[in-house]
Amino acid sequence: MAFDYDLFVIGAGSGGVRAARIASSHGARVAVAEEYRVGGTCVIRGCVPKKLLVYGSHFAEDLADAKRFGWRTEGATFDWAILRDNVAAEVDRLEGLYGQTLGNAKVEIIRQRAVVAGPNLVRLADGSEVSAANILIATGAWPSIPDIPGAEYGITSNEVFHLDKLPKRAVIAGAGYIANEFAGIFNELGVEVTLVTRGDKMLRSYDQEIVEKLVGISREKGIDI
Incomplete structure (x- = not known):
């Protein structure tokens, strides 16, 4: 055929x-x-x-x-x-x-x-x-939006590159490496950042000593975890 x-x-x-x-x-x-x-x-x-x-x-x-x-x-x-x-x-x-x-x-x-x-x-x-x-x-993946009240006011990593202006404050839901990178970016640019994680540690699959060092540095910089 x-x-x-x-x-x-x-x-x-x-x-x-x-x-x-x-x-x-x-x-x-x-x-x-x-x-x-x-x-x-x-x-x-x-x-x-x-x-x-x-x-x-x-x-x-x-x-x-x-x-x-x-x-x-x-x-x-x-x-x-x-x-x-x-x-x-x-x-x-x-x-x-x-x-x-x-x-x-x-x-x-x-x-x-x-x-x-x-x-x-x-x-x-x-x-x-x-x-x-x-x-x-080969369609890849798409960010998942949680089914919670107010979810429509949030954005994903898809939209973050197109912000009209920087926010004064930002809450980042998640504590993987992408969340931590954006937390660091926004913090350095003067945004008040809060990082929220559902578990008791960030970067669960990473070496514990590295994670503890990162948490310490992040808090020293003013990121609220």
Whole structure:
């Protein structure tokens, strides 16, 4: 039976992009469907933009340390909008490179939501259907919103990179490494941070000595755990 594609990938994150590119390099006819942006969580709304925020927030400590080395830093101010927009610009650049990589590998990018409609069949958001010998579902994960009163007033790590302005106070629900990174970022940028965890310790799977050191440093910096 003839198919439109040898491989159809649903989701253009790290796994989907890699699979599509490698399959195409072996001569397969490949398409990848993505409803949002090419690059996935790590590039678009995870590791990369978060680390840039980490780097930006570290300058608060650098400025404080500089005073002890004779630098006059009075009047230094922070503009969230500049950091936010520069981070967004870097994400745009990286997304373009991911798209370019797929294009160079002769992978067709379909910028629509796609769902499996049957054996070897994919339905796109515009209603059209395509067939594929193999279908790879690489849709990743999505933040879970707790079913509690007031949940609609919260945001997830997806939205945090697009804040119009920094809040005066922030409560972070969770005590994994991502929660701790954002707690540190906001704290350095002048936000009053409270970190809430349901258990008796943070970073449960991490070395206890490291966790205790982190908790001590966080509290010294003014993060309420």
